[in-house]
Amino acid sequence: MAIKLPSHLHRSRSGVLHFRIAIPPDLRHHFASREIYRSLRTPNVRDAGYAAQALAVAFKRGFARLRQETMPNKNNDALADIDFGLTLEINFDEFLRPQSAKLQTDANDSPEAIRAAVEALAAAGTGRQAIPSRASIPASPLFSETVADYSRMKRAQGKWTEKTQDDYEAVYRLFMRIVGDKPIAEIDDTVIVHYLETLQKLPANMNKSPMYVGKTIEEIVALAAPPMAARSVNKNVERVSSIFKWALSKTKYGITRNPAAGMSVSESSAPKRQPFSVAELVTLFSGSEFKAQRFENHYAYWLMPLGLLTGARLGELCQLYLKDFVEHNGVQCIEISDEEEGQRVKNQNAKRLVPIHEKLIELGLLRYVAALRGAGQERLFPELSHRRDGFAHAASNWFQRYKKRCGIEGKHTKVFHSFRHTFISALLDDDVPEHAVAQIVGHEAQLITGKVYWNARDAAKRKPTVEKYQPPAEFWARVPRFETVAFGDPA
Structure with a gap:
């Protein structure tokens, strides 16, 4: 339920509060709009409320004066001297308390009316003082x-x-x-x-x-x-x-330095994502779906094996198009890029060519891709719709539920990204050079030899690196082939 703001306050999309007052119907013909709307330059309701009260009093007095000036037998030329171009500047100290308020207008007596309103508030205990000088206007934008x-x-x-x-x-x-x-x-x-x-x-x-x-x-x-x-x-x-x-x-x-540069805190005690142990992989691939060989949808079957054997991020897998499955130098590969609608990558290093692991081919990944092409589909997981954060929203929620149901603990340490950690850790533990792993998983190669001499499009050289990781038989044997599984609720 939305919190109702005090009178004359309105919050913009950026969170900054604005003063708003409707122009009385009998005076609207004097104005270019139907209301006065001015930024109070603060998101704090309490502080904006003080300024809004002062402005409301000032404008109401101004409206009354305008009526007097336009009464019959009054010289209407006096209107030329009345200007409601009111501006408000408020400066805050570190405790979010206004140190001063400045109200300025070009009208003949409006400054006095506004000062009187602010001084009345100050007398009531607000502690605000009017400063009519323009000298304190900030030199840089808010x-x-x-x-x-x-x-x-x-x-x-x-x-x-x-x-x-x-x-x-x-x-x-x-x-x-x-x-x-x-x-x-x-x-x-x-x-x-x-x-x-x-x-x-x-x-x-x-x-x-x-x-x-x-x-x-x-x-x-x-x-x-x-x-x-x-x-x-x-x-x-x-x-x-x-x-x-x-x-x-x-x-x-008007700034000459970045005061927030380097202002980080230590993360040494923060929980870090960890690879899955073999026992945890056994648990994940022993869920009721794998035992029954029936899955809610296609991504519930494919995403875990894909994450484990490509080292790809969840978002990268969920956004794959069928045209991202390519053959290069006789090697079947997945091309991870941001070329198609809705695709995006973390950085330039994330654009890469990943040879498809033989275990995925044995499961039937290429046959699944061929079936989708035959059905006129364009994406690997057409059931995943694009949201503001990409295609992975529903899949991320699914894995969180599935992991919890399997009893895998670690809200922040054991996540889908742990498949990526498992793949990378296994290759590094097997003495695969870091720059070779980096080209497959989309990390920046730290060694100059990796950056200069590695042929970024040579899939034949990358294929053995991918095949270096072989999932332990104690859990991989539990993964059924694509042709043997069913999808959706049983009839």
């Missing part, structure tokens, strides 16, 4: 304005999906909740340290839990809930750092 520019640029370049944009902007909204919406040039080391200290006290998935709705950052910290993982803290800081890094090259923002 952080929220920089975010809007950055997001627009990323969308224009096609570098952000809808989900990526939402993820980044959620980080930036949280940043502003913690430190306030300051001019970006005023965000220094002290502000970033305060942000980092606070971030480490906040719980994971804070925006998804109803228990935190409507609470301030201070109130959430006071609940002393288990904090988010160090990895999540660093991801947040890295995304904040990225916007400063971008703004550095733009004179518009």
Whole structure:
């Protein structure tokens, strides 16, 4: 249930609060729009509320004066001297408390009316003082304005999906909740340290839990809930750092350094993804589906063997098109790329050619591909629909449920990505050179010999590397061939 905002407040998509007041119907003919709408440059309801109260009083007084000026027997030329081009600037200290408020207008007596309203609030205990001078207007754009520019640029370049944009902007909204919406040039080391200290006290998935709705950052910290993982803290800081890094090259923002650069926390105690043990693989390939040789859908049958014997990421497998199955130098391969609609790769190194393991061919992978082509399909798993985070959404949820049902523990350490870790670890343990593994799994080759002398398209040289990993018979024998299994609920 959405929290109702106080009167005259409206929250934009970026999280910044705006002042809104409707122009009375009898005065609308004097204005270009039906309402006054101005950014309050803060996401904090409490602080925006003070400014909104002052603005509401000022505008209502202004409307009353306008009516007086336009009464019969009044000189209507006086309207030329009335300008409602009101602006509001609010600066915040590290405790999200406004240090000052500045209200400015060109109207003859509107500044006095506005100052009177603010002073009345101050007398009531708000502690705000009016500063009519323009000298304190920030020289650089607010952080929220920089975010809007950055997001627009990323969308224009096609570098952000809808989900990526939402993820980044959620980080930036949280940043502003913690430190306030300051001019970006005023965000220094002290502000970033305060942000980092606070971030480490906040719980994971804070925006998804109803228990935190409507609470301030201070109130959430006071609940002393288990904090988010160090990895999540660093991801947040890295995304904040990225916007400063971008703004550095733009004179518009007036910054000369990135205060968030290098401000990460230690992840030494954070849980890391781990490969599956042989016992865990036996468990995963002994589920009721494998025993009954009936699977809910095709990806529930194919994804685990594919992940184990290609080292590919879940998203890379779920987005495969049939045309990604190619023959190169007599070797059947999977080409992982971002050429087709909805496909994307983690980085340039992730574009690669992976020879198909003989065990997958024995299971019937190429026969399955041929059957799909004969049926006029285009994708390996046509039942997976594209979501804002790609094709892997349903498959990811399926594996989490399946793993839990099999009794595999480790929410963050034993995941689908563990198949990739298993494949890589087995090859490295078998003394396969790191640069040879890197070309198959899409890592950057660390050795100069790997970068310069490895023939990136020579599938014949990669095939033996893939075949080096042989799944232990104690669980692979439990995997039925494609032609022997059924799909869907039994009739």
